[in-house]
Amino acid sequence: METFMQVIFDLNHLAYRCFFACRNDIDTVGYKFHHHMMFNTIFKLARRFEADEVILCVDHKLNWRKKFFPDYKAQRKEAKAKDDIDWNEFYEQFNVFVDYCRKYFPFYVLQSKYMEADDIAAVLAKTYQNENQQNYHSRSFCILLQRLRQE
Numbered sequence: 001m002e003t004f005m006q007v008i009f010d011l012n013h014l015a016y017r018c019f020f021a022c023r024n025d026i027d028t029v030g031y032k033f034h035h036h037m038m039f040n041t042i043f044k045l046a047r048r049f050e051a052d053e054v055i056l057c058v059d060h061k062l063n064w065r066k067k068f069f070p071d072y073k074a075q076r077k078e079a080k081a082k083d084d085i086d087w088n089e090f091y092e093q094f095n096v097f098v099d100y101c102r103k104y105f106p107f108y109v110l111q112s113k114y115m116e117a118d119d120i121a122a123v124l125a126k127t128y129q130n131e132n133q134q135n136y137h138s139r140s141f142c143i144l145l146q147r148l149r150q151e
Contacts, residue, residue: 058117
């Protein structure tokens with residue numbers, strides 16, 4: 001039986017990882033290097049797993065958890081206010097990257113109101129777990145997928 005390989009990324013998580021890896025270079029070369037690192041990671045893993053599809057999951061700015069838990073990620077907001085990173089520029093550049101992916105690359109870009117990227121990835125993993133699928137986006141998603149497969 002031939003398998004159909006999907007590689008799933010939590011794109012927000014990838015953006016943060018790449019940003020902190022190249023944070024010192026952004027001041028000199030701008031966000032182009034950040035975008036390069038993200039594309040490089042996506043293509044590298046797509047090749048490694050011989051992906052038939054690449055699915056990029058993106059957080060929605062509204063979040064269902066905040067509705068039920070008003071303090072959800074409250075500490076992050078406080079921490080961001082104290083550091084020297086221009087978070088508005090980061091999110092603006094992240095949106096530019098997402099737009100590039102939608103317009104110019106053969107990726108599926110999924111975003112759903114009130115959902116975070118890992119929620120979308122978890123639904124996809126749960127949906128396809130019994131169809132011999134291998135899903136990957138990061139260390140945390142691999143752990144999630146392992147747990148789902150053990151259930």
